[in-house]
Amino acid sequence: MKGVLLVNLGSPDSTDSKDVKRYLGEFLMDERVIDAPYWLRTFIVKGIILNTRPKKSAAAYKKIWWEEGSPLIVLSERLQAKVQKQVEVPIALAMRYGKPSIRSGMQELYDKGVKDVLIIPLYPQYAMATTETILVLAEELRKSFFPDMTLTNVPAFYNHKDYIRVLANSIKQSLEGKDYEHLLFSYHGVPERHIRKSDITKSHCKIDGSCCKTPSPAHEFCYRHQCYETTRQVAEVLNFEEGTYSTSFQSRLGVDPWLQPYTDRTIDKFGLEGMKKLAIVTPAFVSDCLETLEEIAMEGEEIFHEAGGEEFHVVPCINDRDDWAEVLGRWINEWVAKESVMA
Structure with a gap:
């Protein structure tokens, strides 16, 4: 069975400084975000940034936070719902940092019987700190927890x-x-x-x-x-x-x-x-x-x-525009049809 994992950046659980600190720690300790040796990255992030930045970042999040929660999460959920109406295969949503995690998204699909997953990183352009870190982590999780799962991905669509x-x-x-x-x-x-x-x-x-x-x-x-x-x-x-x-x-x-x-x-x-x-x-x-x-x-x-x-x-970003949801739905349906022919 086939399924899709939409993956976005992520967000703190709330605007509380503790949640922001936890989120920043996970984000900035990623070796593809701050690509310094582990000891140096630890010193920079845990020794300096996490002691100074969370309070300021929390204040910034409070300025843009919606009643429903993090704008990025809410908009991603709206997009997921619209795309799901375009396709028959299950679609899960995950964030590279924070919740819902990539592991939980893969588990959600696995529990529905999905073994063939199309990962769609919601980044138009390819970068170490975006698309690459998503795909590397997904493969690590596949090897550790979902060895019979097959992963493919939508490449950077900056010029599609x-x-x-x-x-x-x-x-x-x-x-x-x-x-x-x-x-x-x-x-x-x-x-x-x-x-x-x-x-x-x-x-x-x-x-x-x-x-x-x-x-x-x-x-x-x-x-x-x-x-x-x-x-x-x-x-x-x-x-x-x-x-x-x-x-x-x-x-x-x-x-x-x-x-x-x-x-x-x-x-x-x-x-x-x-x-x-x-x-x-x-x-x-x-x-x-x-x-x-x-x-x-x-x-x-x-x-x-x-x-x-x-x-x-x-x-505004393209967010959950109807034409964008239709494009993603078409890409997914084309992938499903192509895979079905090849099966």
Whole structure:
């Protein structure tokens, strides 16, 4: 029997500092998030971050928390329910960090007799700290607890025509009737070393402004290339003129170089240069979360206003849009049909 596991990032159980601390500990101790030796990662996370950051992060979560709970969890559940109506195979929901866990999601499917699982990481672009960590953990859990289960996965869909169409439509509909001078595509940031580590050629990725545009097998796992390609394809679909849009990266941590240009500095620069009306979209996320709702929609707007900007339009993530649920349903049904023919 076949089944599907939708996997998103995750969220604390509540806005209480203890829950936030527990969540941050699990998240930041992941070797694919902070890819330092275990002893150093432990010192950084447990010795420094978890003694200073939980209270601040809890306050940020309180700003965006919904009555039903974490926006990311609620939106993921809504998407799951909509996709389930499109397909006949069971769909479970899991989070890489927090609850429901990937193990519990796999167990839910296993208890229903599912042995053939399609994993759908809810990340358009591939990165060590997103898609890779999900797939690695799922395989570890399979070997330990579900040895007769078969796992396959939907690859990064950053350039899939269906996803690009949904994203383009969401931008067009959100900004319809709004006056703006520039659209900023802001993606989650990662350290530059993650890009080099993911380079299967071990030589292509130089982060020099040209390597992402030069065809290479490295692009299959290159987060930076995939972000710029998502921007390029959406701009092409929406017929944007050159110079009316750009790409940046948000949420850096530590002192090592991360992907640039940085979103906060870009927003500030636009305001200082006299831009009055800015729109921003966050295509690294399928579901709105702390980064999109607080860091971008609240902090980003504050930065823009302080720099002299006036209007700041934020495009929601594609969340549980009907057209997005229909796309996922079609992908799943195509997988089921293909597998059935091959069986």
